[in-house]
Amino acid sequence: MPFSGKLAIRTAIGLGAVASLTALTACGSGGSDSSSSSSGKITGQISFQTWNLRAGYKDYFTGLIKDFEKQHPGAKVKWIDQPADNYAEKLSSDASAGTLPDVVNVSPDLSSPLAKAGVLLNLDKDPVAAKYKAQYTDAAWKGDAIPGQDGTYSFPWYLNTGPMFYNKTLFKQAGLDANKPPKTYDELFQDANKIATNSHGKIATLAGTPTIEDFGQYGVQLMSADGTKFTYNSAKGVQLLTQYKKLYDNGGLDSQALTSTPDQKGQKFKEQKVAMNPGSAYNLQDFKENAPSLYKNLGISNVPNNTGHQNMYVQSLGVSKTAKNKATAVAFAAFVTNQKNQEAFAHKVTVFPSTKGSLDKPYWSKEDGTDEGRVRVASAKQLKTAINYTPPVMTDEMKTVLQQEIAKCMQGKESPKQALDNAVAQSNKLLQQG
Amino acid sequence: MARRPSATRTHAASSPWLFLLPGLVVTAAFSLYPFVSTVWKSFTDARTLSAGTWVGLQNFTDMVHDDQFWTGLRNSLLYVVCVVPFTVMLPLLLAMLVRRYVPGISFFRAAFYTPVVASVVVVGLIWVWMLDDRGLVNGMLHAVGAGPVHFLSNQWLLLFSAMALTVWKGLGYYMIIYLAALANVPNELHEAAQMDGAGAIRRFTTVTVPAIRGTMALVGALSSVAAFKVFSEIYLLAGPSGGPGGEDTSLVMLVQRTGTGLTGRTGYASAISVVIFVITLLLMLLVLRLDRKDKE
């Protein structure tokens, strides 16, 4: 059965057949690569894997590939697109069996373990790949560096960030000014508590407990500088969690907040059961089509943050170390992520390009009077200083640990300090084992 | 195991193995042999993308000190105890209900089978809607002046709701196993019982149940293994973190959480898998043993 969004049921358990991988890494890092060098001729066939983009953007990618093949006669690109769920399982079985596609769509949490296993090309060390560095913003290129790993292992591709959406009707019902949404975390807690009190606990403001991004935006130092230890149990982290605990006790969080997933949070907001939810520019279309009654009363504001740096999400393209036609693979990855192609893609999808100068173009810097335009320009402005707060080494298991400990705190089983200390201790243990 | 008169051998010595060959080859090649490597990995610190080294019993001692493991074991066992009686009895009653022809029965039979094939995600969505604090069930409770009951935020209610979902989804599944078995109960037995003046309930306990006891044992065995390995139902209702504070985690959820993705702890997850394998084997043997004892 198809599964919705990131709700991946029965995710594969990557108990790997690892024998083949050892062989693979041995030859990969040994220096004497059997595969070609990236400075060779751009020709031959490569495979290119995207993650769930076929359904909406098939024409864009076939056009892109045609352009590339025209520019480089003899080069051939085979496009593979993976469906929404279990992408990590697909990557891990391919990496284990040595069948990773030549150019592959990754996000930092995926490229980090792949790079560590030695299956991705280090772009900084590759003379040809490094030449393309200039086409991206410095932040984006650095954003693809992995703590604890020397170098950059993927070409920056599209970025995303987003506004905070709120429900004006619910704000009004709770006696708040619907045109004055909270700007900082302090205001957020104030307003949320007010909403809870005024509605006698009937209207919740938020659908979830804080995630690691919230800690980051609140100004909490998440990891030690060398990336070997988690540090979000600092006084500031405890302060944030204490605020949330108060809010929870007041009825400011939805009753299922302790266990909710990002999809479920969005759902609650669309069902108008919570008053606020962070989102992305492309959600506007979703609201318009699927929750028109919400869309009529939709308020748009900035996600509160104390650092001046908004959170962003990053997608990039890695090149397999064992690609047969490495020159073609590198050239194609750089081609997909060059300014012209990224901008064209971002026009189609309402995501944002990571190439130098793109966000200064009128499309991303001048409002056109529509809601979409307003959100787009605001987001683009935030992106210039945005940070990907989520540490790439933070695995899903560590995120679950955090969510569980926070839940225990909300239920009053642990103090905020205890909860965060426990979460940090468990995560550090997992980090060391890796 | 059904007992039968010890027939003299009426076949060539090689025939049974010819019958078994395809099944055994597939089973050995694609289930048992790969599982050997899982067992081996349970003694290593392998991860998804690295082979790891031999660590002896480290994973198993880690497990003993892992609170989540004990929570998972408790929940999985509780699941078996609470779910299996229902998955053995309700589908049987359902099968008895739809067995007999009445106009429109085919329609009902197909309808009763739909929960089995319906998308798990959609089913989860609907159940969450129904059990939400402001959902259908609480709406009805409110109408009679009760509630609200926090089905989806209380650790125990979440677990029981997931159990109800399991039973509901299993109704049609086990129903058809029973239907096939009921078709083999000779009518003559019922007729004889009826002539003796036995009522419906009496006929059920004296004719139907003994005739399909083997099938009931099989359904019991299958559903206890399935219940012990519960994943989707809890995952859907209680979320990937396994309920508030992870209190509703099942063992298979723990395997999924620790072993999946590119950073999965293959060694540890393998060790839990081995434990699951051993416990389900014991469960299966227990159920079949009970069945044999009943007969004797």
Add this chain to the structure above:
Amino acid sequence: MSGTTTTGSATPAGAKQEGSTRRTRRRARRAERIRDAGGQLPTRSLVLRYILLLVVFAICIGPFLWQLSTSLKGTTEDIYTFPPRWFPSHPTLGNYDKVAQIIPVWDYALNSLKVAASNVVTNVIGSSMAGYALARLRFKGRKLAGVAFVMAMLVPLESIMIAQFTTMRELHLNNTLIAVVLPGCIGAMNVLLMRNAFANLPYEIEEAAIIDGANVWQRFLRVALPSVKGTIAVVAIFAFMGAWDDFLWPLIVLSDTSKFTLTVGLNYLNGTFNTNPRVVAAGTIIAVLPLIVMFACLQRFFFRGVGEGAVKG
């Protein structure tokens, strides 16, 4: 369980002889129905029966109806209202059209059909053979063989998936539909189901054949198999459903988009940026319908009397 068991004078099962034409068989079935439904069932118990059926119906059909209703809703209709609206205000088939625009539904359905049909054939043949040997033949090592199947059934599938993938690569079968079928082509649980069915057959039915000098294969094909049609239908349904619904294994083993099965392909409907739940619902309906049809076709095998094809003469 008032009146749930068949009553009345049974048509002698043996009346339906081998070689009876399709038509007579159908007539016989009709006769059976009439007998079953006949006036012997008092009105009170008939009403009670329908009430029970309707109650279970309401419990079972909810999610399916909701899926159907969502799939028929137009783009202007709010689908997140509470309480949920069960009837689309402007029913449309547009969402089904959209599914077909986004993915090649027919190609994927054909792939799924190939996989599911092969899975049915291999499972029915393989597990009835193995089940027959385990239940009806005496030989050294029988217990051991039985234990092998029980153990295979208990192996946590997820834990061996990457090992299976590596095996397929070594066999040069990865990225083929054969690789999708192979690991589950003779399910251990189906073997146990068949074993159970054969074990429950009265021993007498084979005795006559033994006296007639039939060899073991003849007995298997002509006597034993026809007596367990119901269970064969169960195995067929389970095999079909298992192959049709499987997501993770085909996803792992296939890499060409064009070879995807329907379940994998439908996952594309959950877009990275935007998901239209109506289209997803239409997709799930497309995926579920063949299973319900399959069930509707095979269900009649569950309701034939024991006599049919079993004790002959």
